[in-house]
Amino acid sequence: MQKVMVCLKRVVDFNVRVRVRPDGSGDATDGVKMSINPFDEIGLEEALRIKERGDADEVVVVSIGPSDCQQQLRTGLAMGADRAILVETSETIDPLCSARVFHALIRREQPGLVLMGKQAIDDDNNQTGQMLAALWVRPQATFASELVLSDGTARVTREVDAGLETIDVELPAVVTTDLRLNEPRYVKLPEIMKAKRKPLETIGLGELGVEATAQHKFVNYEPPAPRAKGEQLADVAELIGKLKEKGLL
Amino acid sequence: MGRILIVAEHDGSTLNASTAKCITCAETIDNDGIDVVVFASDGAAVCEQTSALAGVSRVLRIDNAANEHALAAILAPQIAALAGDYSHVFGPSTTFGKDLMPRVAALLGVGQVSDIMEVLDTHRFRRPIYAGNAIATVDAPPDHILIATVRTASYSAAASGGSAEIETRHLDVELPDHTRFVKLDADETGRPDLQSAARVVSGGRALGSSANFELIFGLAEKLGAAVGASRAAVDAGYVPNDLQVGQTGKIIAPDLYFAIGISGAIQHLTGIKDAGTIVAINKDPEAPIFEVADYGLVGDLFQIVPELENALD
Numbered sequence: 001m002q003k004v005m006v007c008l009k010r011v012v013d014f015n016v017r018v019r020v021r022p023d024g025s026g027d028a029t030d031g032v033k034m035s036i037n038p039f040d041e042i043g044l045e046e047a048l049r050i051k052e053r054g055d056a057d058e059v060v061v062v063s064i065g066p067s068d069c070q071q072q073l074r075t076g077l078a079m080g081a082d083r084a085i086l087v088e089t090s091e092t093i094d095p096l097c098s099a100r101v102f103h104a105l106i107r108r109e110q111p112g113l114v115l116m117g118k119q120a121i122d123d124d125n126n127q128t129g130q131m132l133a134a135l136w137v138r139p140q141a142t143f144a145s146e147l148v149l150s151d152g153t154a155r156v157t158r159e160v161d162a163g164l165e166t167i168d169v170e171l172p173a174v175v176t177t178d179l180r181l182n183e184p185r186y187v188k189l190p191e192i193m194k195a196k197r198k199p200l201e202t203i204g205l206g207e208l209g210v211e212a213t214a215q216h217k218f219v220n221y222e223p224p225a226p227r228a229k230g231e232q233l234a235d236v237a238e239l240i241g242k243l244k245e246k247g248l249l
Numbered sequence: 250m251g252r253i254l255i256v257a258e259h260d261g262s263t264l265n266a267s268t269a270k271c272i273t274c275a276e277t278i279d280n281d282g283i284d285v286v287v288f289a290s291d292g293a294a295v296c297e298q299t300s301a302l303a304g305v306s307r308v309l310r311i312d313n314a315a316n317e318h319a320l321a322a323i324l325a326p327q328i329a330a331l332a333g334d335y336s337h338v339f340g341p342s343t344t345f346g347k348d349l350m351p352r353v354a355a356l357l358g359v360g361q362v363s364d365i366m367e368v369l370d371t372h373r374f375r376r377p378i379y380a381g382n383a384i385a386t387v388d389a390p391p392d393h394i395l396i397a398t399v400r401t402a403s404y405s406a407a408a409s410g411g412s413a414e415i416e417t418r419h420l421d422v423e424l425p426d427h428t429r430f431v432k433l434d435a436d437e438t439g440r441p442d443l444q445s446a447a448r449v450v451s452g453g454r455a456l457g458s459s460a461n462f463e464l465i466f467g468l469a470e471k472l473g474a475a476v477g478a479s480r481a482a483v484d485a486g487y488v489p490n491d492l493q494v495g496q497t498g499k500i501i502a503p504d505l506y507f508a509i510g511i512s513g514a515i516q517h518l519t520g521i522k523d524a525g526t527i528v529a530i531n532k533d534p535e536a537p538i539f540e541v542a543d544y545g546l547v548g549d550l551f552q553i554v555p556e557l558e559n560a561l562d
């Protein structure tokens with residue numbers, strides 16, 4: 001296969017505890033650490049391994065968002081991607097719009113495989129990969145914990161509620177990653193320097209012929225209902241007493 | 250008002266409890282009827298179980314050899330073909346629904362609301378984001394069909410006592426053959442199901458090995474509880490992936506939850522926010538799990554758990 005395309009979303013780092021602004025207008029995310037969505041990093045790692053095995057010639061990382069997303073794309077290049085594309089927009093877009101953008105990029109780039117995260121850990125939507133596969137009229141293999149390529153098909157093991165499901169999908173296809181697919185590599189300093197010279201192209205959403213849309217609007221944000229602080233108990237006997245009192249035993 | 254369609258989740262012979270929870274959610278929306286569609290190779294048994302749920306107006310039976318396994322690429326175009334008769338189409342926010350519903354939405358050219366936890370109006374919902382650190386209110390356009398997944402931990406299952414008619418339908422839809430089911434490795438343990446159990450006992454990294462995890466299985470058996478685990482315990486290979494509780498595992502709402510040797514990372518807590526009573530056992534008094542636990546025991550789990558088991562005799 002010639003090309004693997006990997007989607008990298010810029011999100012609040014998973015270690016940051018996001019809090020809602022007191023006026024309910026949104027999340028207080030100004031100035032907090034931003035990172036590549038952890039699932040997308042796993043997608044990139046998988047693409048790099050595919051290339052290193054000789055099953056692909058090029059790994060292209062793509063992102064949609066404001067110009068700040070260049071940071072995450074540069075990190076992707078430092079991990080080992082060959083080329084990056086930023087589809088720049090400052091507007092709020094929804095997963096269907098993102099899928100349309102990625103579909104437009106697919107028509108340009110003709111990848112044999114698209115790797116994405118199963119979900120972005122900001123909005124926790126878990127939609128974009130499935131939507132892209134529908135628009136592209138190609139197979140999807142979501143929540144992948146193992147990916148084996150052979151002869152124009154991918155055999156994918158999926159983490160499902162009942163256990164592990166294996167499916168075969170013909171390529172090209174969309175594969176979304178789960179946490180146990182691999183462990184992403186660390187970026188080494190010389191790679192960061194080298195990444196500065198790798199190509200990073202910026203295109204406007206409009207240039208791809210896609211309109212920025214969000215059918216669904218987030219109109220309010222609230223903190224979750226707090227749980228009442230509990231009590232530390234002295235021993236097992238006290239615990240059993242409390243649980244019996246509540247009718248739980 | 251319009252009719253609501255729910256896509257049934259099942260394994261070919263038994264209806265999954267997630268479907269009955271979607272019905273409860275659908276009942277909180279003004280509607281002209283709630284239909285449930287069953288895709289299977291032979292849906293007789295599952296349709297019978299569905300028709301017995303209170304609140305169901307009609308069961309649509311769609312038998313097709315291609316529907317033997319729930320593959321999103323095969324089910325989505327069939328659901329899209331039915332969608333014209335409905336104002337809302339719901340699936341559960343289980344791996345089945347999460348895989349399937351966005352594909353349906355994109356075929357219809359509309360967005361999706363993920364993980365509905367509360368219905369405020371026909372097109373206004375509340376849902377968790379940022380691993381449950383924020384609850385967002387989402388407005389969807391009323392002139393579009395609404396596709397959504399229902400956060401099953403937010404709803405109780407619809408009761409039995411219904412007797413909806415079962416209507417067999419034949420859909421004239423071209424289905425792709427680019428996606429093929431190979432196998433399902435399911436953990437057939439005979440233990441209670443993690444997603445619907447009233448009691449759950451979970452173990453974390455502190456267990457240290459799959460042999461030691463037997464301690465958790467032992468306690469769970471005493472309590473008639475399902476077994477869960479943190480991501481660290483699954484990653485380390487102590488237990489299979491389907492036991493993971495949390496943001497990227499299962500979101501559960503048992504009456505009683507035991508977190509044993511689990512630190513209480515935000516991604517884990519997301520999965521147990523709706524638990525009735527949380528008991529934490531951890532040797533570190535500062536562990537974040539104690540912030541959410543109703544009852545905490547500070548100490549060595551290898552001492553406390555056997556004591557607890559003995560005390561339950």
Ligand SMILES: Cc1cc2nc3c(=O)[nH]c(=O)nc-3n(C[C@H](O)[C@H](O)[C@H](O)COP(=O)(O)OP(=O)(O)OC[C@H]3O[C@@H](n4cnc5c(N)ncnc54)[C@H](O)[C@@H]3O)c2cc1C
Pocket residue numbers: 014038039121452453454455478479480481482493494495496497498499509510511512513514515516517520530531532533536548549550551
């Ligand atoms: C994108 C993303 C998604 C994630 N999704 C999930 C998810 O769905 N579910 C999930 O659980 N995690 C998830 N995680 C991982 C999460 O951040 C934590 O790393 C994980 O939950 C830690 O597991 P743990 O509590 O078992 O391990 P640790 O954090 O290592 O905690 C072990 C605990 O055991 C205690 N302990 C040690 N020995 C003993 C003893 N002898 N007796 C009593 N107590 C003892 C320690 O004090 C400590 O508190 C996710 C992370 C990321 C980045």
Ligand SMILES: Nc1ncnc2c1ncn2[C@@H]1O[C@H](COP(=O)(O)O)[C@@H](O)[C@H]1O
Pocket residue numbers: 007008009010037039040062063064065095098115116117118119120121123124125126127128129
């Ligand atoms: N703006 C974006 N830029 C890059 N990738 C994205 C973007 N939005 C979604 N994705 C990809 O789609 C996956 C699922 O996102 P979501 O459907 O929002 O949970 C993410 O893990 C990314 O791989």
